[in-house]
Amino acid sequence: MDTHALQAFIAVTQQGSFSAAAEQLFITQPAVSKRIALLEEQLSVRLFDRIGRQVHLTEAGRALLPRARSILRDMADAVREVSNLTGDVSGPLRIGTSHHIGLHRLPPVLRAFTHSYPQVQLDMHFIDSEEAWEGVLQGDLELGVVTLPPVPDSRLRSVPVWQDTLVFMAAPEHPLAQEREVTLAMLTEYDAILPSPVTFTRRIVESLFDRHRLTLSISMSTNYLETIYMMVSIGLGWSVLPATMLDGAVRELPVATALPQRQLGYVMHPARSLSNAAQHFLHELERHNNL
Structure with a gap:
């Protein structure tokens, strides 16, 4: 089974299209199509259903995917082990x-x-x-x-x-920044700007509030911490960010409840x-x- 064809198969699976897979592999779209056709011919099965501009794995394609990844991983390991011998x-x-x-x-x-x-x-x-x-x-x-x-x-x-120490922070003019002590319950009264729900950092924050049976009021989410920092610095809400991001544009909130450490x-x-x-x-x- 040709490894280039397996690479093309995995790239199409990841990208959801032949053109995007071609960009990922730095080859032409016809070359990707040729590799997939070769693989389908070798296996005597159809690997993708082509619906409009999208492609979807067939049952045979779903069965091949973990095996294709395993084959390529084993091949890469073999190449590395031989190469490592040279030092x-x-x-x-x-x-x-x-x-x-x-x-x-x-x-x-x-x-x-x-x-x-x-x-x-x-x-x-x-x-x-x-x-x-x-x-x-x-x-x-x-x-x-x-x-x-x-x-x-x-x-x-x-x-x-x-x-990576996490801290509650807000802009200096935010109402919470004027308080001598801030509780978790007080935080729920104001909009929070947090990473998206799939992130590890969001899970850390949500688990803390869940343990205290409190519901967050989340106005916006993004995975880019620098974007969250910018929105916090202009007063759009409070957030939980690494302490290394503290500066004059944002202020650490005096929250009595400590956040878990992020590693x-x-x-x-x-x-x-x-x-x-x-x-x-x-x-x-x-x-x-x-x-």
């Missing part, structure tokens, strides 16, 4: 990380790593932590540098690197053999460990 630190390194970590935590790590190992081609994907976590689980990414889930998941190996770190697949490049990148991350 060279080179080749591609696919990493997924969040925009916030990429802006506030990774610059010194990336600077030191690229200076020490210029032969490594860093393929950085700036995506949500949850998406990066899933990318590592599916074998699309070798490493994820992410907000770690509040409840550990044994399917991936998670290693904390940074403690940032890396995730890797326990069944995957890491490349030399990935191993040295993890060494660099550990050098910046503040725990």
Whole structure:
């Protein structure tokens, strides 16, 4: 079974279209169609239903998907294990990380790593932590540098690197910023601006209020912490953000109830053999460990 055809199959599945898959693979759309047709011919089944501009997996396609990912993961592991024998630190390194970590935590790590190992081609994907976590689980990414889930998941190996203190914050002119002490109940009387419900950070905040049987009033949601910070700074609501984002434009609210600590770190697949490049990148991350 041709690995290029399997790569095209997975790309079409992820993107939902042949044209988007072609962009992801840096090939033409006819080339993607040819690879899928070859795979369907080899298996004597139809893998996709083409409805309008969208494509959907058939039952046969859904059955093939986990096996295709496993085959490609095993092939990549074999290539890495053979390459690792040379001791060279080179080749591609696919990493997924969040925009916030990429802006506030990774610059010194990336600077030191690229200076020490210029032969490594860093393929950085700036995506949500949850998406990066899933990318590592599916074998699309070798490493994820992410907000770690509040409840550990044994399917991936998670290693904390940074403690990320979360604080309640609002603009200086917000009514809550004028209070000497703020309770969780008082917070529910004002609009909150929080990350989307699928994020680990949102789960941390919601679980805190759920334990006190309180209902949040959420006016807006976005996954970009810098966007939340901007909306908070102009007085549109309060939020929960990393303490590293505190400055003159926002103020920490005097909330008596402490927030759980958020941990940032890396995730890797326990069944995957890491490349030399990935191993040295993890060494660099550990050098910046503040725990």
